[in-house]
Amino acid sequence: MPRDFGETALEKSADILIVGGGCIGVSIAYHLAKRKAGRVLLLERGEFLGQESTGKCAGGIRAQFSTEVNVRLSLASIERFERWEQELGFPLQYRQWGYLFLLTSEELEQSFGRNFELWKRLGMKAEWLSTKDVGKRFPYVNLEGVRGATFHQRDGFGDPNDITQGYAKAARREGALIETEVTVTGIDLDSTGRRVVGVRTDKGEIAAGSVILATGAWSRTVAALANVDVPIEPFRRQIITTDKFDLIKDPWPMTVDLSTTLYCHRESGGVLIGMSNEEEPPSFNQTFDEEYGEKMLMTAMGRIPLLEHASPRAKWAGLYETTPDHHPIIDRLEPVAGLYICAGFSGHGLMHAPAAGLVTSELVLDGKAGSIDISRLRLSRFTDGTELADERNVI
Numbered sequence: 001m002p003r004d005f006g007e008t009a010l011e012k013s014a015d016i017l018i019v020g021g022g023c024i025g026v027s028i029a030y031h032l033a034k035r036k037a038g039r040v041l042l043l044e045r046g047e048f049l050g051q052e053s054t055g056k057c058a059g060g061i062r063a064q065f066s067t068e069v070n071v072r073l074s075l076a077s078i079e080r081f082e083r084w085e086q087e088l089g090f091p092l093q094y095r096q097w098g099y100l101f102l103l104t105s106e107e108l109e110q111s112f113g114r115n116f117e118l119w120k121r122l123g124m125k126a127e128w129l130s131t132k133d134v135g136k137r138f139p140y141v142n143l144e145g146v147r148g149a150t151f152h153q154r155d156g157f158g159d160p161n162d163i164t165q166g167y168a169k170a171a172r173r174e175g176a177l178i179e180t181e182v183t184v185t186g187i188d189l190d191s192t193g194r195r196v197v198g199v200r201t202d203k204g205e206i207a208a209g210s211v212i213l214a215t216g217a218w219s220r221t222v223a224a225l226a227n228v229d230v231p232i233e234p235f236r237r238q239i240i241t242t243d244k245f246d247l248i249k250d251p252w253p254m255t256v257d258l259s260t261t262l263y264c265h266r267e268s269g270g271v272l273i274g275m276s277n278e279e280e281p282p283s284f285n286q287t288f289d290e291e292y293g294e295k296m297l298m299t300a301m302g303r304i305p306l307l308e309h310a311s312p313r314a315k316w317a318g319l320y321e322t323t324p325d326h327h328p329i330i331d332r333l334e335p336v337a338g339l340y341i342c343a344g345f346s347g348h349g350l351m352h353a354p355a356a357g358l359v360t361s362e363l364v365l366d367g368k369a370g371s372i373d374i375s376r377l378r379l380s381r382f383t384d385g386t387e388l389a390d391e392r393n394v395i
Helices: 023-034 068-082 084-088 106-121 131-137 160-173 216-226 290-303 305-309 349-366
Strands: 013-019 040-044 099-103 127-129 148-152 156-158 177-180 184-189 196-201 204-213 233-242 254-257 262-267 270-275 312-322 329-332 339-343
Touching: 013 023, 013 196, 023 040, 023 160, 023 339, 023 349, 040 204, 068 084, 068 106, 068 349, 084 160, 099 106, 106 148, 127 131, 131 148, 156 160, 160 177, 160 349, 184 216, 204 216, 204 349, 216 233, 216 312, 216 339, 233 290, 254 290, 262 290, 270 290, 290 305, 290 312, 329 349, 339 349
Parallel strands: 013 040, 013 204, 040 177, 099 254, 204 339
Antiparallel strands: 099 148, 127 148, 184 196, 196 204, 233 270, 233 312, 254 262, 262 270, 329 339
C-alpha cells in the first residue's frame, strides 16, 4: 500500500536504492534482498506498483528469439516461472500453451531456420511445422501465404500483476523496503561528479551507496539526471481485448504473424489482440488510436477468420522501452560509480524479469553476472564500434 507521509517519514538512507516499481524493479529488489545485500529500498512514483509498461503488456513469455543472450534470458526466466509458487510461495496464473510463429515468406523461413539451429544448440525442444501441420493442429489459422511455422510448448503467457506482486511481497519478506508515490527528481553525485551518493525526491533526500535504474521507457530522462545518456526511446503499442469468445478451443497458443506483427491469445475468456505500428514515432503518447485499432481488428480477422464473431471490450495503449538493437541494457552507468541500469527490454521485460533481476543482483554484488553472460548487454556497445546482431523476432 502507498505510504502515508503525513504519518511516517521517508527513509533517509539505503545501501542499494532501486528506482522503478515495475516487474524489473521488484525482481531486482527480491534478488538483492534474498542475498541479504543490506538495506534495499525501491521507489515507485505511481500509487501502485506495475502500472506502466508492466501492467499494460500482453503477458507473453517466450524463448523463440534470434540471439543467444535473449534465448538464455528467456530459458532462465521460464524455469523460474515454472517453479514460481515453490520458490516464492505466491500464486501465478501461468499458461504454457506455447507460441506459434507463422512463417509467410522465404526470408522468414531462412531466418527462423537459423534460429532453430540456435534453439537446438541451447536445448530448446521447439518444433518445425509444415503448412499441413499448422492446418491440422491449429485449424483456426487462415493458411493463405503460410509456408510453415515454429512452435515451442514451454512458451506461453502469465499474469503481469501476479508477477509484480509476487516479487514485491517476496522482496518485503526478505527485508526490502518498497515506497510508492515517491518521484525521483535528481541523482546526487560526490564532489568529483564520478560517484553516486544518493537521490533527491519530491519527499526529500535519500543517501545511497548504489542506485539502480529500472525506469523503463523513462530511463533516458532519469539517467540524464546523472549526465549519462542511454539510447532508450518510448514507442506506443496498442492492445484490444474482446468479450467472451469460445469458438477456438483451449489450449490456444499465442499466435504470431511476424509479417504483420499481429499476435493473439486467450485473455480472461476472450481474446487479446496486439499489433505493432511500424510507422509510430517515439513518444510518451498512451492514447488509443481508433483508426489503427480498426486496422488491428481487420488484420486479425484476415489471419484468424473466426475473430469476426468476437466483440471488442477494452482498448488501451502502453509503451515499449526500445533500444536501437532491441536488447536491454544491463550495466554500470559509467563513468558514474555506483550507478546501474536494467532497462530497454523492447517489449520483453515481463518475460525476462526473473533472469534480469538475478543478473543485475550479481552485477551489483559480485562485480559481474555469473549465471548468464550479459557482456552483450553493455551500454558501450552503442559507441565502441562493435557490430552486434539486432533481435529480429520483435512484435
